[in-house]
Amino acid sequence: MSRWEPNTRERLLDAALELFGERGYDSVTVAEIAERAGLTKRTFFRHFTDKREVLFAGQEFLSRVFADAIAAAPGSASPAAAVGRALAAAAAAAGFGPERQARGRRIRAVVADHPDLHERELLKRATLNAAMAGALRERGVPDPAAGLAAEIGGLAFSTAFRRWTEPGNEREFATLAAEALEELLAATAALG
Amino acid sequence: MSRWEPNTRERLLDAALELFGERGYDSVTVAEIAERAGLTKRTFFRHFTDKREVLFAGQEFLSRVFADAIAAAPGSASPAAAVGRALAAAAAAAGFGPERQARGRRIRAVVADHPDLHERELLKRATLNAAMAGALRERGVPDPAAGLAAEIGGLAFSTAFRRWTEPGNEREFATLAAEALEELLAATAALG
């Protein structure tokens, strides 16, 4: 496949996580990350458009999973049910294994106290929401409801992800996601 | 008050809007913006932490208005009602006059086709949502509901703002905000 060391992006991510953990996000230079991965600053930017992006790569994949699952839901399913399907599909598809969990924790720790990264995280969530909303409209859900259902789905996903990466958590991501969605739907009744 | 030309921030914003309109966001240098306002690049960054921030200044004020209005709502008011109060208060306080409307249009036009600015807009909305959610929790709204109500309020606000700045709109912001919130609350019923 390639004559250089394989898994370039992953190596860059690991190098970045190490350095961020040691010295904090903005004390670390892109050149240093690349160097630790045995590469060059220029090459880093060939794989990630941004310094931030190294921590958020692969989210486009999730968007596709969500959208596909919503599109594949039976026509009779309510918006909430379709969103539930999407969450389940995401839990199944995007390997939420233990090693992903460890990485998730480290990423969250870095993102937590850094406004720039928090901002990027919001963008990723918005992208995901937009994908869900689009898929919902595609199946005939009218407009305020489609956006709202997508927003609730995004909220459920990030809540579940937060709980899943919380220290001491033992539960499965799929369970947490279903539970979070359930809670949110129940809360809609208490708004009026 | 000051011995230099007054309204520094506003002058910088106007200069920025002119230049962005002429040549697009990233073809314009901060130094150029400052120069057109009769200032220096260094001074620009004393007033705005960011190049983006010049287009989003004053949002912290809105957050305070929202939070205060929610806190001041009668104890008997439901979360949705409290959010409605906040929207009304915002419409009343943050002068949504015609000149703000013109500026809003120009800002939206620049933000529209710029990912960076869209990202910043998301951060501002998230900040506003967080302020609302905090104020709601303060008055005893439990946690999934507080976040959800805040999210709906934010959605209503941005929807109303979008419609308000749409070309040809004649309606008041307060009306649009109340209407958007109403639509969203009605949509919650159609999710299940």
Add this chain to the structure above:
DNA sequence: ACCGTGATGACACCTGGTGTCATCGCTTAG
């Protein structure tokens, strides 16, 4: 007339990010 203060200017500096060309190793055609 003097001094303190706050906003600004001047200037050097770092780093994120990009354009461009050379390099180098593998693959494939001849």
Add this chain to the structure above:
DNA sequence: CTAAGCGATGACACCAGGTGTCATCACGGT
């Protein structure tokens, strides 16, 4: 077996966003 082609990388120069630091300058108060 050799040469051409290609894909990922390195090397290097360059720009612009953003910051630290010190000088300046006008005003208010003493």
